[in-house]
Amino acid sequence: MNEKDKLEILKDILFTDDREYAEKIAKRIAILEQTINEQKKLTTKVSPIVENQLKEFTKSIPTSLGPTITATLKEEIKKNKDEIVDALFPILGKMIKKYIAQEIKLLSEKINNQLSTKGWKRKFKSWFGGIKEEELILSELSSASIEQVLLIEKNSGILTASYSKTDTMDQEMISGMLTAIKTFVEDAFNQKNQNLELIEYELYQIHLQSFINYYIAVIISGNYTLTSKNKVQDLIFNFYDQFMDIKKSKTLNKDVIEKELAQNFNNADI
C-alpha cells in the first residue's frame, strides 16, 4: 500500500457522510429538473398555489380596487353627463312612458268602474252570483263587441246602409276610405279573387266580408278571437241572406235595410 492508497482510505473514512449528502442533493436536483421540464407535473404543483392566490385576490377586490373603480366611475359620470343622459334617455323614457300610460289606464278603469251603473250591476252580480268582481271585470274587458256595421257598394264605395252603437265620423266618408284602402291593398298584391279581410287599428278591428256587388265592414272592439270571428261571419251571412231577399222583393229602402242590420247586430253576443 503506497501513500496514495492510504490517503484514499483516509478520505473514505473522513468524508463518507458528505458524499451521501451530495448524492441526495444530486437526486433532488434531478427530480426538480424533471418537474420543471414536464408541464403536467409542474401543473399539479403550481395550479393549487395560483388558484389560492386568485381566490385571495378576488376576495380582496372590493377593498383593494373598489374605491379606485368607484372614484373613476364618479369622475367619468361627472365629466360626461350629457352622453350618459343621451344613452339612458331612450330606455328610461320608454319605461316611464309605458308605466305612466299603464297607470293612467288602470286609474281610468277604476274610476269608470266605481262610477258607472255597469259597476254597480257587476257588484250585485258578484254578491249574488258568488263570482269574484275581478273575474267579472276581466271577462267584460276581454269580450268582443260590435261597434258599427257598414253595408257598402263594392265598386263605388257608396254606403248603402249602416248600424252604429255610437256616433262616429261621417260614415259615407269612412265607407269611401275603406273602399280605397281595400282596393289599394288588393291591387298591390295583384291577386285576383282575393280580398282584404281584416284591418287592425289599436283597440279596434275591422272585419271585411266581400260579396259580389257589396261588402260588409264590421267594426269590433275588444278581444276578437277566432270564435268571435266565426260568430261575426254567421251574423254577416244571415244578414246578407235577408238583404238579398229585400233586394229581390222591392227597391232598396235604406230604412228597411238598417232595421234588418240593427236586428241582426244589435247586442249580438260574439
Add this chain to the structure above:
Amino acid sequence: MQTSKKIVILGHFGVGKTSLIRRFVEDSFSDNYKVSIGVHITKKVVEIAAGDSMSLILWDLEGTDDLETIRNSYLLGTHGVIFVFDVTRPSTFQNINTDLKIVTEKLPNIPLLVIGNKTDLVVIKELEELLNKNQISTDFLTSAKTGDAVNDVFLKLVNQLNGAT
C-alpha cells in the same frame, strides 16, 4: 230622400283639384300647396228639391301627368268625373284631347266636366283666345282662390246626375 253619387276629380299635378273641392265643401282656400298622395275622400250634401238631396262623395285622386297610370280600381262605380287643368300652365292642357280620350275610355257613359282653374292669375280675354286658338273647349273657367264659378261646376254635375237618375 237622399241619393249618393261618387264623383272623381282628375288632372295633372298642382292644377288645384284639392283646392276646388275645399272651396266647394268648406268654402275656404289655402295658398299652402300640399301634394295629394293616393286618394282623399270628402263629402258634400246638395239640396236638389224640397226633401230631396244628393250626397256627393268626392274622390280627389293624386295628380298625374300620365292619366293611363291612374289606378282603375279607384274609378270603379264612378257616377261623374271632373277633369281639371291649370290655365297658367300649358303643359297641363296642351294634350288635353288625348287626356280626355283616356278618361272617357276608362269612364265611359258618365257625365264629364272639363274645368280650367286658376283664372285669378290670367286675363280672361287672353285666356279665351288661347283656348280657342288651341281648340280647347271647357265647361267652366274657375278660380278656387276667389271661388269664381266653383259651385256652378258641382251644381251642373248634380243636375246632370239627377237627370240621369
